[in-house]
Amino acid sequence: MATVEIDNLHKSYGALQVVHGVSMSFQDGEFIILVGPSGCGKSTLLRMIAGLEEITAGTVSIDGTVVNNLSPKERNIAMVFQNYALYPQMTVAQNMGFSLELSKIPKAQITAMVKETAEILGLTPLLDRKPSQLSGGQRQRVAMGRAIVRDPEVFLFDEPLSNLDANLRVKMRAEIKALHQRLGSTIVYVTHDQVEAMTMADRIVVLRAGRVEQIGTPLELYDNPQNMFVAGFLGSPAMNFLAGRLAVDGSPSLVLESGETVALARRPDVGAERDVVLGVRPQDISLDPTDGTAAVVKVIEPTGADTHVLAELAGQDVTCVLSERLDLKVGDEIRLSFKTPAAHFFDLKTEARLSAGN
Amino acid sequence: MLLAPALAIYTLFAIWPLIDVFILSFQDWNGINENREWVGLRNYYHILYNDPVFWVAFRNTVIWTIMSVIFPPVLGLFLALGLNQNLIGRAPLRAIYYLPVIIAPIAVATMWRWMYDPFFGLFTQLLTNAGLAQLIPDWLGDKDVALYSIFVAYVWQSVGFSMVLFLAGLQSVDRSLIDAARIDGANRRKIFEHVTLPALRPTITIVLVLSTISSLKAFDIVYGMTGGGPAQSTQMLALWAFTQSMEIFNYGRGSAVSVVLLTITLAIVVPYMSWSQRREEDAQ
Numbered sequence: 001m002a003t004v005e006i007d008n009l010h011k012s013y014g015a016l017q018v019v020h021g022v023s024m025s026f027q028d029g030e031f032i033i034l035v036g037p038s039g040c041g042k043s044t045l046l047r048m049i050a051g052l053e054e055i056t057a058g059t060v061s062i063d064g065t066v067v068n069n070l071s072p073k074e075r076n077i078a079m080v081f082q083n084y085a086l087y088p089q090m091t092v093a094q095n096m097g098f099s100l101e102l103s104k105i106p107k108a109q110i111t112a113m114v115k116e117t118a119e120i121l122g123l124t125p126l127l128d129r130k131p132s133q134l135s136g137g138q139r140q141r142v143a144m145g146r147a148i149v150r151d152p153e154v155f156l157f158d159e160p161l162s163n164l165d166a167n168l169r170v171k172m173r174a175e176i177k178a179l180h181q182r183l184g185s186t187i188v189y190v191t192h193d194q195v196e197a198m199t200m201a202d203r204i205v206v207l208r209a210g211r212v213e214q215i216g217t218p219l220e221l222y223d224n225p226q227n228m229f230v231a232g233f234l235g236s237p238a239m240n241f242l243a244g245r246l247a248v249d250g251s252p253s254l255v256l257e258s259g260e261t262v263a264l265a266r267r268p269d270v271g272a273e274r275d276v277v278l279g280v281r282p283q284d285i286s287l288d289p290t291d292g293t294a295a296v297v298k299v300i301e302p303t304g305a306d307t308h309v310l311a312e313l314a315g316q317d318v319t320c321v322l323s324e325r326l327d328l329k330v331g332d333e334i335r336l337s338f339k340t341p342a343a344h345f346f347d348l349k350t351e352a353r354l355s356a357g358n
Numbered sequence: 359m360l361l362a363p364a365l366a367i368y369t370l371f372a373i374w375p376l377i378d379v380f381i382l383s384f385q386d387w388n389g390i391n392e393n394r395e396w397v398g399l400r401n402y403y404h405i406l407y408n409d410p411v412f413w414v415a416f417r418n419t420v421i422w423t424i425m426s427v428i429f430p431p432v433l434g435l436f437l438a439l440g441l442n443q444n445l446i447g448r449a450p451l452r453a454i455y456y457l458p459v460i461i462a463p464i465a466v467a468t469m470w471r472w473m474y475d476p477f478f479g480l481f482t483q484l485l486t487n488a489g490l491a492q493l494i495p496d497w498l499g500d501k502d503v504a505l506y507s508i509f510v511a512y513v514w515q516s517v518g519f520s521m522v523l524f525l526a527g528l529q530s531v532d533r534s535l536i537d538a539a540r541i542d543g544a545n546r547r548k549i550f551e552h553v554t555l556p557a558l559r560p561t562i563t564i565v566l567v568l569s570t571i572s573s574l575k576a577f578d579i580v581y582g583m584t585g586g587g588p589a590q591s592t593q594m595l596a597l598w599a600f601t602q603s604m605e606i607f608n609y610g611r612g613s614a615v616s617v618v619l620l621t622i623t624l625a626i627v628v629p630y631m632s633w634s635q636r637r638e639e640d641a642q
Contacts, residue, residue: 047537050537050541051540051541052537052540052541071540072540072541072543073540073541073542073543077541078541079537079538079541081534081537081538082534083532083534085532085534085535085537085538086538087535087538087539087552087553087556088556088557089552089556090552098539098542098544098552099541099542099543102542102543102544102548103543146538146542
């Protein structure tokens with residue numbers, strides 16, 4: 001178990017820079033998820049921690065020791081790959097024991113360690129099978145077993161659930177989380193799936209184009225996104241954004257480009273009238289037949305628990321999640337209220353969050 | 359139905375000659391006479407018991423085949439591993455090593471015959487300049503050396519073929535398996551042993567089978583360099599079949615040699631392929 005410190009880390013491939021001076025530190029035993037769209041540098045970052053990718057500039061320290069020049073093995077880390085990366089010619093037991101064998105641990109001890117780990121993951125009946133005889137979920141469990149058996153300082157997961165089907169992914173999510181609680185080890189986990197990030201992480205690092213956008217607990221990021229990117233990336237369905245001009249006087253309201261006025265519950269401290277982007281999560285939008293802004297229903301998606309409605313409001317698409325069961329049809333006019341205390345405001349140009357006010 | 363033209367051509371030019379050779383091997387024919395005389399197993403009896411050249415050719419073919427399944431594939435594998443690295447000038451180097459494969463064997467033979475020339479050849483000149491003139495053998499004239507001299511030329515010509523197959527095989531090696539092995543603490547040798555080599559198994563089978571087949575029918579390069587001489591010391595089965603038929607005009611015996619050669623080839627290749635396929639399935 002160990003801390004991980006990343007200080008001003010850079011990575012370039014020739015002239016192409018993919019990681020631009022990233023710094024962060026992870027506590028001992030923390031479950032950290034690096035999340036971002038593809039190409040944001042999250043996997044590269046993970047591979048630099050692992051020692052699979054050379055570091056252009058900056059340092060990576062594990063448990064206080066700079067590991068830049070150590071081989072992956074010397075860093076005492078274990079990694080789980082997206083495509084499992086199991087050795088096809090070896091049995092499950094051999095796959096799990098391979099790293100121990102390379103460290104010249106006696107055979108009997110390897111067998112015992114593999115057995116113990118297999119017990120934890122429910123792999124005992126599969127120990128003599130080859131990877132090709134296993135299902136995707138079983139393979140992923142073997143890959144995790146191979147990592148656990150070494151008792152590493154840090155676990156690195158590179159999109160481990162991406163190749164699994166939706167049901168299995170939900171199940172494995174819970175398993176990995178339970179495993180983390182059981183082992184208490186530091187985990188750095190890369191995914192592009194914000195649901196995985198929200199449900200599993202102690203802290204989330206949101207990356208975009210090789211830069212850190214925000215670091216925080218899932219709810220911190222969900223409730224107080226520092227910019228439009230983080231706001232739009234986390235949460236499902238994604239946050240709605242409406243651009244408009246914020247009035248200073250009178251009751252809080254936003255005037256859209258089309259001239260439509262959207263009533264608000266509060267407004268940020270902006271001093272003077274200015275152009276802003278209003279961000280409201282679909283779950284925070286409600287129906288208000290008297291005071292709401294008119295919108296036309298375009299798509300209705302009942303999920304059972306609630307109904308997702310995509311509506312057109314002054315030429316923009318707005319998604320709302322309504323918990324009440326409504327008798328709506330496509331083309332109906334509804335009136336939407338944005339008067340929620342959970343509204344977010346962003347600067348139109350910088351996309352940065354504007355501090356909350358009244 | 360759409361296969362019919364292909365099947366017809368294949369039957370006419372591949373299957374029928376095969377059957378005809380088989381029939382001919384039981385007959386006596388000089389290639390001109392209208393009548394072929396049925397002689398039963400006499401051709402086989404002759405080549406196996408009364409023909410000393412057959413056994414020389416047989417021995418040479420065995421030596422040649424053993425060397426062919428060792429040297430070109432091993433060298434080809436090392437070249438492929440080297441040229442699979444991120445080297446400057448990798449593409450032109452690959453092309454250069456492959457080039458001999460596409461040169462006509464007879465041209466290769468001629469080229470190497472020049473290089474082996476006892477007076478003006480490249481190797482003689484080089485060794486003379488290095489002051490090692492007393493070590494120069496008569497490359498193609500010494501009956502103990504000639505076979506190996508030809509073999510060097512054959513390796514030069516065929517190594518590119520193995521190399522290309524191995525290069526293709528190396529593309530199928532899973533990058534993340536190499537990463538996983540590095541994290542497991544494997545060094546380069548261990549990665550080669552546990553990741554690269556297992557991934558190359560199907561390629562190795564193909565290379566060995568093709569090398570065996572092509573070496574058993576070694577003909578043109580020997581024909582072009584020594585014609586089987588000196589004193590039949592570089593005679594090969596394929597060449598002997600040709601010589602018997604086309605130069606001695608004893609088609610019956612030539613065919614019998616061909617049939618023996620085919621039998622040997624099948625006896626080696628078929629069990630090997632089924633064995634490696636079984637192993638492949640076990641590995642799955």
